Amino acid sequence: MIEFKMPSLGADMDAGTLVEWLKKPGDAVKRGDIIAVVDTQKSAIEIEVFADGILDRLLVEPGQRVPVGTVMATIREPGDLADAGLPPKAVPSSASPPAAKSSAPVAPASAPLVAARGEPRATPAARRRAVELGVEIASVLPGPEGVIGLGEVEAAAGARAPAKPQRPGGISFDEMRKAIGAAMARSHREIPHYYVSSTLDVSPLMAWLEAENTRRPVPERLLYAAPLIRAVARALMDSPELNGHYVDGRYDPAEHVNLGIAVAMRGGGLIAPAILAAETLDLAAIMERLRDLVARVRGGRLRSSEMTAGTATITNLGEGTADSLMPLIYPPQVAIVGCGRIVERPWIVDGKIEAAKLMTVTVAGDHRISDGRRAAAFLMNLDKLLQSPETL
Template sequence: MIDFAMPSLGADMDAGTLVEWFIKPGDAVRRGDIIALVETQKGAIEIEVFQDGRLGDIKVGPGERVPVGTVLATILEPGETVPSPAAETPPSAVEEAAPPAPLSPRPPMPQLEAERAVPAAAPGEAAATRPRITPAARRQAAEKGIDLATVSPGAEGVIGLAEIAAVAAIKPAPAGETRARRPGIDLGEMRKAIAAAMSRSHRDIPHYWVSQTIDLTALFAWLEAENAKRSTAERLLYAAPLIKAVALALKERPELNGHYGEAGFVPAERVHLGIATALRGGGLVAPALHDADSIGLEELMTRLADLIPRARAGRLRSSELSDASATFSNLGEGTSEAIMPLIYPPQVAIVGCGAATLRPFVVGGKVEARRLLTVTVAGDHRVSDGRRASQFLARLDALLQKPEAL
């Protein structure tokens, strides 16, 4: 029997609300199936299962908000049978295995959830993993109606009065006042999630930035010729070859593609590129485009055309929120030339592109109007130095000069 737990969909997620089960106990599941819908700060996320088998018991019902790591249901492995009531584990043992329940029969207070907003730990480790929230912060959060699960710890991992004040300052307007509300996405909550992730990034990651301006004239000419040959539905956006080239160049630079955790840096074996997607009305989410280095441009376009509207509608899958090994941020439309992005922890690099605009450029000793793209790599000094980013950019430039090979 395998525990199916509330997944962590990014560094800033502490808890989620189970919205719906798509299957019932006894139903067969296959790796990759979407079996539940969970409401998070990034919208309603479809949760996938990672093993074959059958759904055992459902432990968390619709409407329940539980911390990351809480067992939502059990999955029975192939061949395993539902335990008969007689053979069932004694209830006390089940309770011990489950995350600690509050002693009170009342629904858990937000503060209690915050205390448990960490993966279930062995009893002896409880003290070490309990969130460090000062008494004054706890009281003030209660007075202001702030859910401590939404507060990102500050220095030394402590939530103090300063952290409460920061959240209070961006707390959305109280009910009654109008504010943007999109299906599946609460922009106020999303802003908190972005604030938490970017505060952590800015505080913990020693960033460096390296920029290069790349001539995309050849790529645009190739794209124009290609698109003229293609039907409406088969046309490519320049983002597609750009993403492919970024993914290929990242594959060659493992120091820029992976995750930095408690055990230090772990390079990722595959390139799942987070595609930073701006939401209308504000907000940002970067779902993973899986294996961006190894799929063709047509497949890549199809996936993008599917992924981006779902990101905006708040209908992403759990793997898309947790798998990204690096992030790609493209300003695209508009006229801004360059972006200096912040890394999304626990990733170690982000590639930011300005708008591809006509600008003067020296070609063959002469100044010409060319279609130029300024690409900036933010890297994590705990893992790499500017030299690596520079090598990455040189490789990216070379790849983009031969779009037909992508």
Template sequence: MSDFLMPSLGSDMEAGTLVEWLKQPGEAVRRGDIVAVVETQKGAIEIECFQDGVLEEYLVDIGQTVPVGTPLARIRGAGEAAAAPEAPKAAPEAAAEEPPTPLPLPVAPPPGAPKVAPAGGVRASPAARQAAAERGLDLAALKGSGPGGAVVLADVESAPAAKPKPKSKAGGLDLDEMRKAIAAAMSRSKREIPHYYLSHDVDLAAASAWLEQTNAAREPAQRLLIGALFLKAVALALKKHKAFNGFYREDGFAPSDAIHIGTAVSIRGGGLVAPAIHDTDQLDLDSIMAKMRDLVARVRVGTLRSSELADPTVTVSSLGERGVEGMYSIIYPPQVAILGIGKVVERPRVVEGRIEARPLVTMTLAGDHRVSDGHRGALLLNDIDRLLQEPEAL
């Protein structure tokens, strides 16, 4: 038997609120299945299961906020016996001659009834909670028509609309709360991590020519962007330079064998997340491009998975599309490096004794001086440059 825990989705997360169960006790689960939805400062995040088995029991009720690491449920592994029911406790000897009046048994809700929050709070279905939040309604002020007086979606829809709270929203995300989370993480980073910075201009003439030739024979939806080449080159270079791929925790630096590149995605209206493209070094360029498009689309509507936020081993951020030619980023702890990529621009460059206009991009590296130094950082940037000169081999 193992515990299904409230995950940590970044150094800025301390707790989360369970908003929905997607699996029922007794139901089989497989690795990668979405078991629950948790509300955090980064929005509603789908929480995955990391083992095969059977969901044995819930340990946390819907609507309850619990710290990171709290067991949410128990999962019985494949081949394990089901937990034996608890034996009834022996009744104490009666102190009086007359037996006590028995309490009425609780009435089970009918099949298909919505899951509701515990009696300690407002009883409401997940759909009702979401609708009430969107309309700015106080659940405690609504009369519930569901089982046990629970507030259901119909109760919210029939209630008069309230004046919405003045909060900035985008794709279901509370941007004010997200900004607080970003501020906390970045403040910690600058306090604790001794940053050093390097920059390097990369000639993209070969990569741009290869990309143009490759895309000429493709439909627009299948065309590659230069960003896919950047991610693959970074991933391949990190296989050699392991000091930039991993996590710095209380017991020191732990390099990661897997390379999960967090790709910074801006949210309309403000805010930023950097979900992971898992095993980036093992993917071809078309797969990387497809995953980039998928992540951007799901960030816009706020449907990310827990592993995508918890797993990045390094982050790549680009403001090239905003016209910025260079950027110096802040490391997101517990990671130990972040690469910034600017806009591709034509600049004069000396090539074989001649001055030519060449497409150049400025790449910057922010490294953690506790783990690496400028010498190693320079080698990393030069290897990324070398890989981009042979785009057909990526």
């Protein structure tokens, strides 16, 4: 009998709320099947099963919030007999630790526009902003179309003193901020970070991309993030000390680069699901995965494997932001690559001043595994790859 437990979907998760079961007892399940949806503090996550068998018993009910590691269901392996009346394992339904936060109402991240019973119609973005601003959605006057939008929420928030943030549904920004805080406090406390950075000339990359996008029909155009991710994934393959997991005093370098992509959530917060085996994907495939990940961060669901399999992370600030950043590593990973926005600046090439498009890339590494030299070698390698974008 296999115990299916509430997984830890990242360093920042200590408990999760079951939203729904997607399989019922007696159903055959295969490794990789999605069998449940769990709400974490950040997002609704589809939980995959890691073994083949028959779903035996469900021990947690939708709406229950249980700590990581709680047995949620049992799965019969081929050869196991059906569970013959053994007393069920204690369901830690009331097992939320006493100090735990009260459980959030169950609602997927992508709440549709329809109103919950007795609630006014409001857009999901407005609901989130209401949470953020501590505005009770029921107290907001709808706009001219009878729908509460961001503007109505903001007006309502401005009209009175801010209250303690509440959680009418969807993701709690309060909880998410706590989760990010807890994970980053752990990172800061446990990981002896070092930082190494270089300013890279990305003019060739941007010139190539412009030509490429002129040639490509609209739906096939690329964002510079795609070749950047590809180059980072390839360079990480040559830097095993920056790509892997450090668990219980032991470092496991990874075979593939499962590259976590830090995606900002509208309204605040950050989540970093991984593109699996990114080094094996071509530009079109990376672009497709990226598009899909962003869409699911915005309004859909992420999968458990995407949340746990990341072997390194990239955080790309993008247009209209800042020149550089010094990110914190996401445990159990051992490195994170931070890319600043691209800026045009004077640059000296062969003794002459030229206008160049520059990007400052910073690597945070873990001193328990490597030294700055490794990160410097990674940056030189990355630079080299970016100088020949046509080979990416």
